[in-house]
Amino acid sequence: MKNIDSNGHVRGESLFIDDIITKSNTLHAAVLSSVVAHANQLQLDISGALSFPGVEAVILAKDIPGENQIGGIIFDEPLLAEDEIHFQGQPLAIVVAESNFIARQARKLIKVTCNQLPVITTAKQAKQQGGFINPPRSFGMGDVEKAFAECDYVFEDEVFSNGQEHLYLETQGAYAERMENGCIKLMSSTQGPTVVQRITARVLGVSMNKIEVDVTRLGGGFGGKEDQATPWACMVALATHLTQKPVKLILDRHDDLKMTGKRHPYESSFKIGLDKNLKIKAFQAEFLQNSGAAADLSPAIAERTLFHATNSYFIPNVKTVVHSCKTNLPPNTAFRGFGGPQGKFVIESAIVKAAEQLNIPAWKIQKANLLQENDELYYGQIAENVEAQNCWSQFDKTFKINKIQKEIDSFNDTNKQFKKGMALMPICFGISFTNTPMNHARALVHIYQDGSVGISTGAVEMGQGVNTKMLQIAAQTFSIPEQLIKLETTNTTRVANTSPSAASSTADLNGKALLKACQSLLERLKHVVADEFSVGVDLIEINNGRVFIQQKETDWDWNKLVFEAFWKRVCLTENAHYATPKIQFDKTKEKGHPFAYHVYGLAAITTTVDCLLGTYEIDRVKIVHDFGQSMNPGVDMGQVEGALAQGIGWMTMEEIAYNNDGKLLSNALSTYKIPDVFSIAKDIQIESLKTEGNDMAILKSKAVGEPPLMYGIGAYFAINNAIKAFNPQYQCQFHAPMTPEKVLMRLYGKNSS
């Protein structure tokens, strides 16, 4: 089944926030943000802006009726700056005017004075000065000190991975309308409608039931709209509250880039110990997370880094620690993988370091340490239904690792200017919000008396196809044509207290709730048939829109059945709730069973480097991916392909740059480059792992959003290997992204970081 939005998408008829036909008295907002990264004694002279023709209001922190506080996990982030400024791009004032153009012009007239303070942009600087978001977290198993002492080989090094801009094509935005009795309806491009509702209520000083949040779809999210869609929604709600008129705010790209946080840069260090058989006996890592100026989701992201610090490997002695370091950058936030990619890049770097020193291909170490059934993950969960070895053996059978390696070696033997490199990248990614209380969802299903069906869930559609999957679940459960079913917008008045669409688990959580709701309704409808035909309920089946009794077709179809049920005053609405069973995590011990299941896979990436110019191409990507039993191969394959490109982008060309003043230099699409059609691999082959699937996944179809992003890490090491083939003196450096600049400098033996 194709994405149910695809018809609207290809015709340009799908509605995004900026496409909604607004009310004629709508005002438009523009946000003034700070051009300094750290200051106090902030003063704003808004007189010029206020008197600019067409300006309706200029809103400052003091105008906020409730709390000037948008922090989620920690209450440390104001909606609008009061006395202090903590990053460039921090919102200071909201200009509300008749048009967006006027608002932008008036914004320039606000005079800002403040007392500038020293700026910190790196995690190391922050750590030295004791600037942390929260206390460090540390996970461990076994005794690393003892184990290192017994190891045949021990290696240490430092690792840096840069941030990443989400670059959702639709910028952040929201539209607020005043309803009666002081209520406000918000249309928001958010992954977390409830977050928007809760924080807006807090800012306005009203109860949550006064705020309705409606989400049709997002033009991409990738984590960037999990928490950071909230401020803009709060701002339009605040402006509507103060002006009593509808207000719309769509960030332009430059504002979006400089005001919003990104994937966290990590400055890390590791120590790895192996025995003669290449078994990793001990692993130690310290992660310095550059959290930016406020907590945002950083503590949760830091936690997931620890969970994924050993990737797909069993290591008996592990000690990891993560510090969320407070810097003067925009608060960094969720991004597909949520700290997992940063963790995996460090263990893979450690393996590559060891392989370099031992003069063997890294994949020999990877292969020797893959997780096996019933291994204990170092956070206490016993690995079940492990697919790491299965992925590897299926991969080797299909794609033949030795053959790939031989082809590369013989190419490198005969070519001088061009060198090829290959790297394997196994993944193991835990599915569930690591914060156990978030793992629940609800679905509301109405069967209308004409037989058509309306479905509301807490899932937000952002291109990942979750609504398509929801529709499939209902169509399959009822066994009715898809055309009878409609997916409603995600709305806090229909489905309340939702978790954000995140952690790859949206389809699982909402789908399981929906499945329960549909099953309950089906049961009820079968009872109607049972009563009418005086047969047992278990003899009744609905198949393809027809009612069957003991496999014999009756003269009742779905419509007749629904109408009869309605006439008999049977409830045709069901609301169901699902909470993931089994999962738990004890933060006092840092042990537990936090994940419903894990997703596995293995990728091989090959590249060619031009050793004169330092440019490179990704030649091939071969993947065996653990989809479970994919319920929609078209949608799921798209997730793998898209995540792969994003992961390769993170590791190669996507380079976030701030200067020492905390100014974003990569502040436009002309200076921040994401993969285009020419930069993707010419040859991408993705094979599904042959597997039974996992019952914890919806219809045994495993979560797919985030895990494949981490295949992209292979691109870094593939290029790294090509450099090594040209320059044997090159000592591996673990400083991503691998831009053409780094490649050239490494080819010719100079350090660059």
Place this chain on the structure above:
Amino acid sequence: MIEFILNNKIIKTDANESITLVDFIRDDKGLKGTKIVCREGDCAACSVLVGELDVSHNSVKYHTITSCISPLANAHGKHIVTIEGLNQNHILTPVQNSIKNNNATQCGFCTPGFVIAMTNYCLNPSLNSEEQMLDCIGGNICRCTGYVSLVKAAKDIISQTQNKGEKYQLQELISEGFIPEYFAGMALKLATIEPKIPNNHSSNIIAGGTDLYVQKADELLLRNHARFIHSESKSSVKIQNGKCILSANATVSDLFHNPELIRSIPELHDFLRLVSSEPIRNMAAIAGNFVNASPIADMSIFCLALDAELTLQSSKNSRKIRLKDFFLDYKKTALQKDEHISQIVFNIPNKSAYFNFEKISKRRNLDIATVNSAIYLEIKNDTVLKANIAIGGVAPIPMYLTKCSEFLINKEINLGTLKQLLEILNQEISPISDVRGTADYKKLLANQIIKQHFLKLFPDSIKFEEVL
């Protein structure tokens, strides 16, 4: 007054001529299918088709532009097609179907732009290869799909737009549902629109707007009386007596499509593919690239090596200046206040000439160069007769390497010459560190690029191992 046809409707408007076409389409006309993502031409989500009458006035030729950096004025006399103008009642076009069937739409925000870009491929009878299809969609950015499915869709479309190797013409495209019926009468409709009267009084000239609208769109809106030279007359590229003569509004695409130029510079397409993307090349005036005076301007580098000469026109008189004398300092040119470039002339490489263009950037396509360079050499009896080398990104201006170029005269091409040349190069350039790279990197890269020129042009004389 601006007059044009938007989809199947005639538009006559007194709207501010300086507003961007996308704002006019979305806000004034309420057509929301065209999306805004970057407002700097870097993603093509806002792509629209532009149809222009061909010289014979019998048919309409289509290309794409990014409507976010194109002034409304430049739509004058054209057929502007948005996604709404392609939609058919009740059915999808084959392009739309291919995207849907290949799962090539996820969030949907880039999708209308891709439909426009792929339909552009269908509409041009001269386009018939995968490479040309990739040119059409090369400027379109998608953040969701990783392009695999989009490329599959594109390939499907290539096979659907031909019958036994013959590319569909307009009538077949209509009967096969690629475009609606109203396209058939478009040439007649466009022929009735009078050309725009030149606003000769204004020295405030806007051509393609591809630099100006990126830098200061709001400012342009507040300024009055700009002169939009793209809307006044058709651009021209003439070849005469071994010279290429460009009108002031000639675009990069005008060069790209010139058959005589392709003959004398066989790699022209490979070179120009490195210059922004097709929709931008369709708008960007070469003269504008000079006037903007960016130190890494691709066309400045390209034309410096071809020793271009400019005609500068003021209200009173005109003068000629060589491009290498045009750039004075960072973003400062020899252009006087009331002057504008009215013509560009450069020599076409002759048979004894060697020409090469190289550009390195973070992303190969649609990116700003870290370092770019062009070289032009004429060689007789194994010695260099004429040499022009230009390099960008290593000085405050697009740099003509005077000393390097002079040095090469009367030299033989060999390793020794190259090594000496590189020493001179390193004295001549002065790169600085910025977002595109550190000074050290740019210096090394400049050396590597010069080596690359020689490796590419003289593979028999110089080997890769020797230049390490």
